[in-house]
Amino acid sequence: MNEIKIFCPATIANLSCGFDVLGLCLDTAGDEMIIKKSNTKGVRINKIVGADLPLETENNVAGVSLLAMLEEVEADFGFEIEIYKNIKAGSGIGSSAASSAGAVFGANELLGKPFTRKELIKFAMQGEKLASGNAHADNVAPALLGGFTLVRSSNPLDVIRIESPEELFATVIHPQIELKTSDARSVLKKTVSLKSAITQWGNVGGLVAGLYTKDYDLIGRSLHDEIIEPIRSLLIPGFNLIKNSALENGALGAGISGSGPSIFSLCRGNEIAQKIAAGMGKIYDDLDVPYEIHVSKINPDGIKIISTNP
Structure with a gap:
């Protein structure tokens, strides 16, 4: 495939007692992203709708996350990103995590899935580091894995996915x-x-x-x-x-x-x-x-x- 459109869900982190280690994934709130292959190598963010966020790759959480992933994989093409923000920045429901996780997920699909969803977490954490100064995984982990997630350790990264009770x-x-x-x-x-x-x-x-x-x-x-x-x-x-x-x-x-x-x-x-x-x-x-x-x-x-x- 040359282009992918994805839904990047909002998340709830901490869950009262689990500061920086617990999170869950929501189903009815989230952003959309379109990621395309480009003949020009590198990462370009072409459009952001719904938020006043930087288009410069190095200053955008999606760009920083994808650049981190590209340091570990050979790609003979580049990526163009469009972000349609429905999660407001600073809302507390994982706005930066949705963009960070979405960028690496979509690019990974276009690359033929060299990484598992769990392996993508460490790259998305770099976007969180840009946003908050701390490379935490409690939002990007549930965004990528779904359900509840427990970050047992950040270094080395050890994340456990937990199924949610049905009701x-x-x-x-x-x-x-x-x-x-x-x-x-x-x-x-x-x-x-x-x-x-x-x-x-x-x-x-x-x-x-x-x-x-x-x-x-x-x-x-x-x-x-x-x-x-x-x-x-x-x-x-x-x-x-x-x-x-x-x-x-x-x-x-x-x-x-x-x-x-x-x-x-x-x-x-x-x-x-x-x-x-x-x-x-x-x-x-x-x-x-x-x-x-x-x-x-x-x-x-x-x-x-x-x-x-x-």
Whole structure:
């Protein structure tokens, strides 16, 4: 094939207790990308629609990720990229990850799949490093692999994919403000107490166990952040009101999506997810905060191919 069009899904990272190590893939929100072969070697970003982002390859997360991949594979042709952004930058649902993961996935397909999806993660992480200053995998991993992912180690990279329980739904509300990942990281403490660390470790283990055993109550008990949320929540308008509304409407748990400002909840079933969405929306309507809401099952596939051209 000479051209591929793909859907690059939004993601939720951290999942309360799993800072920089846990993430999940959404199914109803995401970008689209078109990647074409070019007779001229190298990487060119020809078009970005929906966002004011740099076209220069070295300054764009998609370009940087693909350049990293091309350092490890011989290609006798180049690539041209078009990005159609539906995930707003700084939204907390993996905007940079969608572009980073999409670029390497699409190019890998055009190259005849020299790398597995899991092997593509390390290249996409370079885009995340450009965006936030930190080469984290908790968004790009679920974008590429689907379902839930656990980053056991970043160096060496060790990522475990976890199937989602069938009835698990996510509701995400995005107040229309931008909160850069680099800024959200800057407010975090460099050390934590042993007591807080022990609580967090227990919740990470409980959440992973709950996913494997499909124990929704255990999932809910484990969606608690002892370390990051108390600090970052201060940057998000109406956070406690939104979280309490979600819990009152049947959420298993709720917290900050990625670095914010989006707020997520997980629940059992679409009916409860829609009820949570309505409650969240009412809070921001009352506060006169503009917002977007996404309700989604967990995407089991990650990036999806929309079409190809020979």
